[in-house]
Each structure stands twice: as C-alpha cells, then as structure tokens.
Amino acid sequence: MTTNAHASGRRAVKAVIPAAGMATRFLPATKAVPKELLPVVDRPVLQYIVEEAAAAGITDVLLVTGRGKTSMVDHFDRRPDVEARLEEKGDQKRLAEVRRTSELADIYTVRQGEPLGLGHAVGTAASHVGDNAFAVLLGDEFVEEDKPLLPAMLDLQARTGGIVLALGEVKPEETSRYGIASVNQSSEGTDIVEVTGLVEKPAPEEAPSNLAVLGRYILPASIFEAIDNTKPGSGGEIQLTDAMAQLLADGVPVHGIIYRGHRYDTGMPLGYLQTVVMLASKRDDLGEEFRSWLAEFVAGGAKG
Ligand code: G1P
Numbered sequence: 495m496t497t498n499a500h501a502s503g504r505r506a507v508k509a510v511i512p513a514a515g516m517a518t519r520f521l522p523a524t525k526a527v528p529k530e531l532l533p534v535v536d537r538p539v540l541q542y543i544v545e546e547a548a549a550a551g552i553t554d555v556l557l558v559t560g561r562g563k564t565s566m567v568d569h570f571d572r573r574p575d576v577e578a579r580l581e582e583k584g585d586q587k588r589l590a591e592v593r594r595t596s597e598l599a600d601i602y603t604v605r606q607g608e609p610l611g612l613g614h615a616v617g618t619a620a621s622h623v624g625d626n627a628f629a630v631l632l633g634d635e636f637v638e639e640d641k642p643l644l645p646a647m648l649d650l651q652a653r654t655g656g657i658v659l660a661l662g663e664v665k666p667e668e669t670s671r672y673g674i675a676s677v678n679q680s681s682e683g684t685d686i687v688e689v690t691g692l693v694e695k696p697a698p699e700e701a702p703s704n705l706a707v708l709g710r711y712i713l714p715a716s717i718f719e720a721i722d723n724t725k726p727g728s729g730g731e732i733q734l735t736d737a738m739a740q741l742l743a744d745g746v747p748v749h750g751i752i753y754r755g756h757r758y759d760t761g762m763p764l765g766y767l768q769t770v771v772m773l774a775s776k777r778d779d780l781g782e783e784f785r786s787w788l789a790e791f792v793a794g795g796a797k798g
Contacts, residue, residue: 717737
C-alpha cells in the first residue's frame with residue numbers, strides 16, 4: 495500500500511457535476527429542457543448520476559449550472575402536492591419513487607456564467623469544496639449499478655492523496671473525443687495503473703495509448719490553483735485534463751482504475767437510445783413485455 499505525503503486517509507465526501515453545457519447534439523429537444531433531464535425510461539439522466547454518487551456515500555452534490563437549467567434543481571426538491579395526490583390514490587410505489595428523488599442527496603448549485611470549458615466549470619466549485627478531495631462526475635455517462643466505479647476510486651484516493659481517474663479502452667480512431675492517458679503498471683492492485691502523461695483529445699497518430707479518461711475523477715483541492723493557472727487548450731477551452739497534467743508534472747500521484755463494466759453513454763442521440771433500450775429491457779416491471787416487442791419489431795425488419 496502506498497503511503498503518501500499528500501494522503502489524508504479520508505474519503506472524499508462531496509461531488510461536483512458540471513451541467514452548464516448547451517447540449518447542441520440534442521437540439522431542438524434541449525431548447526427549453528436541459529439534456530440532463532431527458533428521461534431514460536422514467537428517470538432523468540441526472541438522477542442516475544446522483545444515485546451513483548449517493549450509492550458511494552456521497553450525498554453532498556454541487557451542480558454547476560447555467561442559463562435555462564434551474565429545472566434540474568427542482569427535480570431533487572420535494573413536491574408535497576404530487577405526494578398528497580399519490581397518497582390519496584394509494585399509489586405507494588410511485589409515492590416512494592417521488593420521495594426518493596428528494597432524499598438522495600443535498601443538492602447545491604453554482605453558476606458557470608460563460609462556457610469556458612470543463613476545467614473552468616470545475617473551478618467554479620472551489621469555495622463549496624474547500625480544502626478536501628472531491629469527486630467530479632460528468633453527466634453524459636453512467637455505469638452499471640452492480641459494477642460501481644466510485645467506491646474503489648474513493649478508497650485509492652484516500653490512500654494516495656493524489657488524483658484518481660477512471661480509464662476505459664476506446665477504439666484507436668476515437669482518441670480525439672477524449673482525454674488520453676499514458677500509463678505504467680502499478681503495485682496498487684489489479685486494474686490500477688500509474689498515469690505518466692495526460693493529453694486532451696489527441697489525433698489518433700499522436701495518442702500515447704487508447705486508454706481514455708472516462709467521466710469520473712477524484713481530485714485533490716490543489717486542482718483549483720492548477721485550474722487558475724491553466725491557459726485555454728483544446729477547442730480554446732480551459733481543460734481539466736491540462737490542469738491535471740500540471741499537477742502530475744508537480745509530482746502529485748495520478749492513478750487510473752481501468753473500468754471493464756458497461757458504460758451508458760447518453761451524450762449523443764445514438765448512445766442515448768441504446769441506453770434507454772438496455773435499461774428498459776432490464777426493468778422488472780416492463781422488461782419482459784418490452785423485450786418480446788423489440789424482438790418482434792427487429793424480426794419484422796424494424797418497420798413501424
Ligand atoms: C470531457 C473531458 C475528456 C474526457 C471526456 C469523458 O470531454 O474533457 O478529457 O475524456 O469528457 O467523457 P467532453 O466530452 O466534455 O468533450
């Protein structure tokens with residue numbers, strides 16, 4: 495086990511979810527509705543992310559929001575009128591689901607006034623986060639409930655005190671969509687690697703590997719100073735990857751956990767549709783009927 499000068503031995507207890515973006519890939523649906531509230535079966539995407547944090551013991555969640563996105567916060571508020579209605583109807587199941595959304599976590603918000611990049615969005619969390627390590631969860635992907643990533647990431651970060659990333663293999667031609675890590679083997683455990691370099695969205699011929707940074711990070715509070723010192727990078731934006739690369743160069747330990755479970759990618763229409771189909775198929779209440787309809791639909795040449 496690594497003991498490190500940076501280590502506190504305590505797990506991070508706060509999460510930051512950057513959610514200020516405009517979501518141009520889902521226009522016109524996202525003209526008036528934040529993409530984070532698009533439903534996956536009957537829960538908004540954002541609820542899956544908050545549930546993932548809560549399941550790992552993180553119940554202090556800061557949403558980085560922007561113009562037109564305040565309805566995201568309403569989703570986690572109480573709805574006494576709706577609850578009373580469901581109570582009257584004796585619909586205990588839905589009542590429990592509605593109540594649960596307001597009991598998952600304490601939700602806080604901060605505004606990112608201008609879309610200056612992921613690094614900048616995380617930087618807006620500085621005063622809420624304070625001096626402790628914290629998690630960052632990007633809203634476009636989530637992982638299987640029974641193969642969670644965060645608990646192992648939080649434990650590793652408490653041991654090393656540095657940065658812990660989630661890494662996943664991508665096709666070589668996809669490197670220009672992700673932060674890419676170069677890595678060495680690590681003695682920390684199976685599927686844990688030591689990160690030796692980080693580059694944001696490299697062209698395939700320049701990528702140091704095909705290990706992409708997925709949307710889960712545990713970061714020490716020193717990231718905020720690094721963000722302040724980060725100049726605009728890829729796409730003219732202040733990149734979190736560049737701020738992390740600075741800390742790496744300063745000697746902060748950076749580890750990656752290689753994730754081998756399934757990732758649901760709701761950031762693009764195709765991935766979003768696949769997520770809806772996969773999760774609907776797995777549901778106890780409608781999975782069976784949905785699967786048999788889907789099989790027939792596909793067998794019939796997928797014509798409506
Ligand atoms: C962001 C990060 C990138 C990371 C990706 C994961 O990119 O900048 O390093 O690999 O999320 O989804 P974005 O998807 O915001 O362009």
